[in-house]
Amino acid sequence: MTERRNYREAALSFGAVAAEYDRGRPGYPDELFDTVERLWGRALKGARVLDVGAGTGIATRLLAARGADVVAVEPSDGMAARFLLSSPALPLVRGDGDDLPFHDASADLITYAQAFHWTHPERSVPEAIRVLRPGGAVATWWNVQDETVPWVRARGRRMAAALPDRYHGYGGISAHTAHFAPAGLAVERAVLRWERRLTVEHLLTDLTSRSYLASLGPEERAPVLAAEREAVLAEFPDGVVVEPFVLDVTVAVKRG
Template identity: 45%
Template sequence: MTANSRAQSFNMAAAQYAASRPPYPPELFDGIEELTGGRLAGARVADVGAGTGIATALLCERGAEVIAVEPGEAMARECREALPEVPVVRGDGNSLPLAGASCDLITYAQSWQWTDPARSVPEALRALRPSGALAIWWNTTAFDVPWIRAQHERIARFCGTKPRPARRPGDSDAIRLAGLTGLRVTRRQVRWARLVSLDMHLANIGSRSAFLVLDEARRRTFFVDERRLLSESFPDGMVEETYLVDLLVAVRP
């Protein structure tokens, strides 16, 4: 299964993605403003890999002038329906459909891993104005919460992938792994949580590419068992999902 196939798999569950995926806390956007030294209000922002517009909407709420860039047809359609006032263009981070020096900020919410940094970094620098910045972030799993770590390991075993280590990479390792060496990068982590129904939690898990590429019967097997396990731990049917947002900000040299 190629990375492109997994990236395109989101189109099969665009509505589920829009309804169940977590947003991002206000502190994340405060951090972007602090680390870039600029206000989001009035900034020209391209949100790359915008998906259904989760981050796009929050950037708009901060007063940014946002253009959403999304390769997937179904995801782009969800974004247009949710945010009719926002221009949505088809494209990806490796070949941005943006004019040179046209953006103050380029953002990648949960999407940088689908790019090739050898191409996406030069493309970002081409599209950024002088002193512009790119901001990359992920809602990552809070592995210090025991039930979340246990679930992560169950998912990895079921999907045939290697569980991520509990210890997170240091700043220099995170920058290297993201392919951002050579840029002036600052890292910040923001912890937050949300309380959701068990149904929404399972829908969120099911919207991940690792599950979307599996056949329906296999997915059903996992979620029947997972619902049973979580119902024992959360008998009231409400689940607190805890996240650690990992933010990397690179200001154009």
């Protein structure tokens, strides 16, 4: 019970840092959406898409720009409020991937951008299968920190040392997709690499929105952020960071 409550608190801790989340987090390159279309074998344009765990709408806006008929689904009050500020023209439904508030066979694609690991797959996978039309798909993706790059690996080590009970790294995050094939879905996967250039302050805004820091109070967070500012400036003295990502994409199709 305690574990379940803590999990729920961590999952919803984003609400308190929704503005930082929206400003700081990386977006997704166009190549991601090309890859989803290729793995699915269908176009996003005109597809009925549910973007579950939509947060502040970072992926929802990009899906809409690709012509998808997208509805955002978000359980957190804070994230939903930020979504309405950032994306007032897009529809948002309050809901949870473990219990989708949609009819059977009503969607072509269910996307989880950086969000599927917050669901309970024993519930969210059957829910997705129920709501998808035949030939529809679930697409999950994560921007994983590229720890083949030394400064990124060093940052992970600093987080693990500063927050041993909270920081568990990003290795294995996509293992959550192991539930798709046993449920009868046809699974395809791709791994993309991309990078963004940003200021150190922007990078710290992103860090503030990470669940392992978001779930701390501002006083506990401050020394971790100060140490991080110093370490990143030592690596990038001109204050412009090049941050690499591995984008891990899975598309799981409901057979027709």
